[in-house]
Amino acid sequence: MRVAQLTKSATDTQPLVLTKKSSFFNKSNITGWLFALPWIIGLIIFYVFPLGSSIYFSFTTYSILQPGEFVGLDNYKELFKDKIFWISIYNTVYFAVFFVPLSIIFGVSLAMLLNMKVKGMALYRTIFFLPTLVPHVALAVLWMWLLNPGFGLVNGMLDMIGIQGPAWLGSETWSKPSLILMSLWGIGQAVIIYLAGFGDIPEEFYEAAEVDGANWFQKTFYVTLPLLTPVIFFNLVMGTIGAFQQFTLPYTMTNGQGTPANSLTFYVMYLYDNGFKFFKMGYASAMAWILFVIIMALTAVIFLTSKRWVHYQGK
Amino acid sequence: MSKSVKKFGQLMVISILALSLFLAGCSKDQASGGNKGGGKDGKTEVTFWHGMTDITLNGLEEVIKEFEAKNPDIKIKAVYSAGGTDTDEKLLTAIAGGNPPDITYFDRFNIGSWASQGSLEDISEYAANSGITQDSYYPFAWEEASYKGKLYGIPTTTDSRLLFYNKDLFTEVGLDPENPPKTIDELTAAAEKLTIKDGNRFKRIGFIPWYGQGQLYTWGWVFGGEFYDKSTDKVTLNDPKIVEALQWLTDYANKYNIENIASFTDSQGSGDMDPFLTGQLAMQISGPWTVSSIQKYKPDLNYGVTPIPTPTGTDFQTWSGGWSIVMPKGAKNKDAAWKFMEFFGSPEGQKIFSGIVRDFSVIESVNADLGFTEDPILKEFTAILPVSHYRPVIPEGNLLWNEQTAAVEKATRGKGTPQEILDEATDKVNKALEKKQ
Numbered sequence: 001m002r003v004a005q006l007t008k009s010a011t012d013t014q015p016l017v018l019t020k021k022s023s024f025f026n027k028s029n030i031t032g033w034l035f036a037l038p039w040i041i042g043l044i045i046f047y048v049f050p051l052g053s054s055i056y057f058s059f060t061t062y063s064i065l066q067p068g069e070f071v072g073l074d075n076y077k078e079l080f081k082d083k084i085f086w087i088s089i090y091n092t093v094y095f096a097v098f099f100v101p102l103s104i105i106f107g108v109s110l111a112m113l114l115n116m117k118v119k120g121m122a123l124y125r126t127i128f129f130l131p132t133l134v135p136h137v138a139l140a141v142l143w144m145w146l147l148n149p150g151f152g153l154v155n156g157m158l159d160m161i162g163i164q165g166p167a168w169l170g171s172e173t174w175s176k177p178s179l180i181l182m183s184l185w186g187i188g189q190a191v192i193i194y195l196a197g198f199g200d201i202p203e204e205f206y207e208a209a210e211v212d213g214a215n216w217f218q219k220t221f222y223v224t225l226p227l228l229t230p231v232i233f234f235n236l237v238m239g240t241i242g243a244f245q246q247f248t249l250p251y252t253m254t255n256g257q258g259t260p261a262n263s264l265t266f267y268v269m270y271l272y273d274n275g276f277k278f279f280k281m282g283y284a285s286a287m288a289w290i291l292f293v294i295i296m297a298l299t300a301v302i303f304l305t306s307k308r309w310v311h312y313q314g315k
Numbered sequence: 316m317s318k319s320v321k322k323f324g325q326l327m328v329i330s331i332l333a334l335s336l337f338l339a340g341c342s343k344d345q346a347s348g349g350n351k352g353g354g355k356d357g358k359t360e361v362t363f364w365h366g367m368t369d370i371t372l373n374g375l376e377e378v379i380k381e382f383e384a385k386n387p388d389i390k391i392k393a394v395y396s397a398g399g400t401d402t403d404e405k406l407l408t409a410i411a412g413g414n415p416p417d418i419t420y421f422d423r424f425n426i427g428s429w430a431s432q433g434s435l436e437d438i439s440e441y442a443a444n445s446g447i448t449q450d451s452y453y454p455f456a457w458e459e460a461s462y463k464g465k466l467y468g469i470p471t472t473t474d475s476r477l478l479f480y481n482k483d484l485f486t487e488v489g490l491d492p493e494n495p496p497k498t499i500d501e502l503t504a505a506a507e508k509l510t511i512k513d514g515n516r517f518k519r520i521g522f523i524p525w526y527g528q529g530q531l532y533t534w535g536w537v538f539g540g541e542f543y544d545k546s547t548d549k550v551t552l553n554d555p556k557i558v559e560a561l562q563w564l565t566d567y568a569n570k571y572n573i574e575n576i577a578s579f580t581d582s583q584g585s586g587d588m589d590p591f592l593t594g595q596l597a598m599q600i601s602g603p604w605t606v607s608s609i610q611k612y613k614p615d616l617n618y619g620v621t622p623i624p625t626p627t628g629t630d631f632q633t634w635s636g637g638w639s640i641v642m643p644k645g646a647k648n649k650d651a652a653w654k655f656m657e658f659f660g661s662p663e664g665q666k667i668f669s670g671i672v673r674d675f676s677v678i679e680s681v682n683a684d685l686g687f688t689e690d691p692i693l694k695e696f697t698a699i700l701p702v703s704h705y706r707p708v709i710p711e712g713n714l715l716w717n718e719q720t721a722a723v724e725k726a727t728r729g730k731g732t733p734q735e736i737l738d739e740a741t742d743k744v745n746k747a748l749e750k751k752q
Contacts (some may be wrong), residue, residue: 061750064411065432065519090386149578150516172728257720260577261728276404278714278747279432 001199027314058285064275068282075286085287088270091176095266096243099180103239104232107187112220125195129188135291140252143182144169169253172263179249179264190235197231198224200313229310237302247272267291336370351743354678357387357545359651363640364396364406365420370607374671381667382658389651406643412435417652423459423470423639424706424716430462431710431751436642439466441653445662453635455705456677460639462708469660470677472669473637474602475696475703476528477620478502484509484519484597498591498628499563502598509597510571517579523600525727526580529600531719534560536704537596537623537633542715543707550707550744552722553737559626561726561733566689568727573578592616607673620695625659637677675700715744 058140061068066190079085082113114125134142146152147168166174194295205223214222225232247268252278256273276282366377379391394416396405409415421429429435442448447469449457452524454484456470482492488717489510496502506521535542540556545709551557568576581594590596591605592613599605600623609616622631640656642649658664662684665676675697687693706712718740725736 063432064407065434147579167574167578167581170581171574238722257724259724261724261730262721276407277717279428 033261043137047245054285055170057282058289060282061280062282062285063279063282065279070078071282075283076290078283079115079286079290083271084262084265087228088267092244092246092264092267094176095180095246096240098235099183099243100179100239103184103187103190104235106184107190107194107235108225108228108232109189111191111198112193112224115195115198120301128191131136132188134186136248137180137252139185141179141247143185144253147178169264170260174262175263179246179253182249183246190239194228194231200231201227226311227313230312232304233302233310237299240298240302241295244291244298316364319528340357343351346662347519357388359648361389361418361648361652361655362416362482363391363393363418363420363652364403364416365393366393366395366397366403366681367420370611371672371674374668377671378659378664378667382655382664385658386654390653391655400468407434410643410645413645415645415667417646418640418642418649418656420471421468421639421641423456423468423637426460426468426639426641427462427708428466429641430467434644435469436646436649437465438469438642438653438656441657442466443467445653445657447657451660452677453700455698456637456704459570459637459705459708468641469637469638469656470637471665472672472674473677474604474675474699475633475635475699476533476602476623477597477598477617477633477695477699478623479591479601479620481591481594482617484594484620492617492619495619496624497621498622498751499626501628502624503567503614506598512575513602515572515575515578517595519597520576520579520593523576523580523725524567524600526596527599527601531561531564532634532704532706533559533600533623535719536627536634538563539625539630539632541609542719543650543709547674548709548748550709550711550741550748552715552741552744553734558733558737561722561737562726565726565733568645569729573727590739591618592645603693604672604674604750606692610673622695622699630697632688632702632704634706635700636706637674709748711744711747718744 057068058068059072061075111127114121114128118124131139146154149155149165149167149170152168158165168174168178201224204229206219209219209223246266247270250264250266251269251272254264256269256277256285258269266290271284271287271291274287275281317585346432375393379393383389383391396416396419398401403419403421406415406419426435451457452470453473456465456473460466460468460470478495480492480495485492485495485505489503490508496505502522509519509521511518523529532542535557536556538556538560540554540560541551542554542557545552578727579590589605589608589612591599591601592609609618621635625631640659642652642656644654660677662678662681665678665681666684668674669676669681671686673693675687682688682697688697707715709715722736723738724731725731726733730736731739
C-alpha cells in the first residue's frame with residue numbers, strides 16, 4: 001500500500017516532460033547519420049548497386065557492350081549443362097580440399113616452430129613472412145621457372161637424389177599439386193595470426209599441465225591446439241573463401257588457357273573468360289552468384305560445426 | 316582555443332576536403348582517354364593503343380614520325396596496352412565505360428566479333444571518301460576487316476605460314492636439304508630421323524605439329540577441310556578432313572608421348588633461345604616474322620622454307636592473319652584519327668612499317684617494292700598469298716579460335732576421339748552463333 005502511494009505521488013508531482021528520445025529525427029541522430037552518409041553513399045554506389053545489378057544481369061544476356069535481353073533462368077540452366085563449368089568446379093574443389101587443411105597443418109606447425117624462444121626469432125619470422133609480399137604474378141613466373149621440367153631447380157634437385165621429376169605444370173596429374181605447393185609458399189600471413197593466437201594462451205595452463213606431468217606431445221594436443229581453435233576457425237573460413245576464388249596464379253601460369261587439358265581451369269578463371277572474352281557477362285554473373293551460394297553454404301556449415309570443436313576462452 | 320577559432324578551424328578543414336574532392340573529380344576528366352579537340356599547343360592529340368615491342372615498336376615509331384612531319388597539327392599519343400591476340404579486356408571496359416582510345420591496333424580477325432557487338436565505328440564512309448576500296452588490299456585482308464558489308468578497320472600487316480626446316484640438320488641425318496618433305500608421310504618420316512631422345516628427355520625434336528603456327532586451323536586447311544560454310548552461316552569444325560587432321564595430330568602425340576613433348580616445349584625460350592634457332596627443333600611451322608628473328612639472332616642459320624606438306628603432296632594451303640587499326644565506338648577525335656589510319660594503310664605508311672618489321676604489307680605493290688617477292692626465302696611466303704585462307708568472320712570468332720585450340724589439347728591428351736571432340740565443339744560454336752542472330 002505504501003509503495004503504491006509513493007509511486008502515485010511520484011507520478012502526480014512529475015512535471016510533463018516531452019521525451020524526444022522516441023522520435024527518430026532528433027538532432028544527435030541526424031548529425032550521426034550525416035557523418036555516416038559519405039560512407040553509406042559509397043557503400044550503396046560501389047557495393048549494393050553493383051551487387052543488385054549483377055543479380056539482374058545474371059538473368060539477361062548482358063555482354064558489357066550490349067544490354068542484352070531478359071532470359072530468366074536460362075543462364076543457370078545452361079551452366080548446369082556446360083561441361084567446362086563442372087570441370088572448373090572439380091578443379092576448384094580439389095584445390096580447396098587439399099590446400100586448406102594443408103595450409104592449416106603447415107601453418108600451425110610452422111607457428112609452433114617460430115614460437116620457440118630462440119635467438120634471432122624475429123629474423124626467422126620475417127623470412128617466413130616475406131613470400132607473402134611477392135605479387136602473385138611475380139610468384140607465378142618465379143614458380144614457372146622453378147618447376148620447369150627441363151632446367152628448373154626443383155627437378156634439378158630431384159635429379160641429384162636420383163628421382164626423375166614429372167613435368168609439373170605440363171602434366172595433368174601434377175599441375176594442381178604444383179599449384180597447391182606454390183600457394184603453400186604464402187602461408188606466412190596465416191602464421192602471423194597463429195603466433196598471435198599462441199600469445200593468447202595463458203601460461204597458467206602450461207604450468208598446470210607441467211604439474212600434472214604432461215609431456216610435449218600431450219601439452220600440444222590437450223592445451224595448445226584446443227585453445228588455438230578460434231584462430232584455426234578464422235583461418236579455415238578465410239582460407240576456404242580464398243581458395244574458392246583462386247584466380248591470379250593459374251591464370252598467369254597458363255595464359256588464361258587452363259592447360260594442360262583444362263586441369264588448371266578454375267572457377268573464377270572460367271568466369272573471367274566468359275565475362276570478358278566471350279562477351280557473356282550475363283552468363284558470368286550467373287556463375288558469380290552460384291559461387292556465392294556455394295561459399296555461403298560452406299561457411300554456414302563451418303560455423304554450425306564450430307560449436308563442437310572451437311573452444312573459446314573465458315566463456 | 317577559443318570557440319570561434321576552433322569553429323573556423325573545422326570550417327577550413329571541411330572546405331579543404333571538399334575542394335580537393337572537387338578537384339580530383341575535375342582532373343580525372345582530363346587525364347582519361349582522348350583529349351577533347353585542343354590538346355597542348357593547339358594540336359589535336361590522338362590516342363593510339365597498341366601492344367608492340369621490340370622491332371615492331373621501332374616500325375611504329377618511324378611511321379608516327381613520318382605522319383607527324385606531314386601533319387603538324389596532329390600529335391599521335393602511342394600508349395602501350397598489353398592486349399594481344401586474345402580479346403583486349405582493357406579495351407572492352409574502356410569502350411563500355413565511354414572513354415576508349417581514338418584508335419587502337421587490333422588483331423584483324425577479331426573485327427567480326429567486335430563489330431557484331433557494336434563496339435567499333437563504321438569507317439566505310441571515310442574509306443569511300445578517301446578512295447580506299449576493296450582493290451586497295453589483298454582480298455582476304457579486306458574481307459577480314461569487314462562485317463556485313465561495312466568496313467570497320469584498315470588492314471596493316473599480313474603473313475602466311477610455311478614449313479621452316481634446318482638444312483644443316485637435314486644433311487646430318489642423311490636427308491636431302493634441297494628436297495624437303497612434300498607429303499605428310501615424308502614429313503613424319505623426316506621428323507623421326509631428326510629426333511634424338513635421351514630417356515624421357517628430348518635432345519632434339521624433328522617436328523612438333525602443333526608448335527608455333529601449327530594450329531588446327533593450319534592443319535585443317537592443309538588437309539583440305541573447310542571451317543565455315545558461308546551459305547548456311549554455320550561452323551564446320553567436324554568436317555571429315557579436319558577430323559582426319561586432328562587424328563594425325565593425336566597419333567603423332569601418342570607416338571612421342573605428349574607429356575615429354577610438353578616438357579620440351581615448356582622449357583623453350585623465345586628470341587635467341589627459340590628452339591629452331593638453337594637447333595633443338597629441326598622443323599617448325601611459322602610465319603615471316605621468324606625470318607626477321609633469325610636475321611637478328613642467328614644470321615648464319617642454314618635453313619629453308621617450303622609449303623606445308625599435304626596428304627597428297629600437291630594443293631598446298633596456308634592461312635593469313637594480320638593486324639589492323641580500328642576506331643572504337645565513342646572515339647573522340649575521329650577525323651584526326653582517320654587521317655592516321657589512312658596513312659598507315661597507304662602505300663607510303665605500309666612501306667615504312669613493313670620495311671622495318673619485315674611483316675608483309677597488305678598491299679601487293681608494296682611487297683614487290685620492298686623486295687619481298689625476290690628474296691629467296693620471303694618470295695615463298697608472298698607466292699602462296701593468292702591461295703591463302705582467312706579465319707571465318709563471325710560474331711563468335713574468339714570462341715571458335717578457343718575451341719579449335721582446346722580441341723588439339725583434348726585430342727592430344729586423349730580426352731575423347733577427334734570426331735567426338737570436334738562434333739561437340741561445332742555444336743557449341745553454332746549454338747552460340749544462333750543466339751547472336
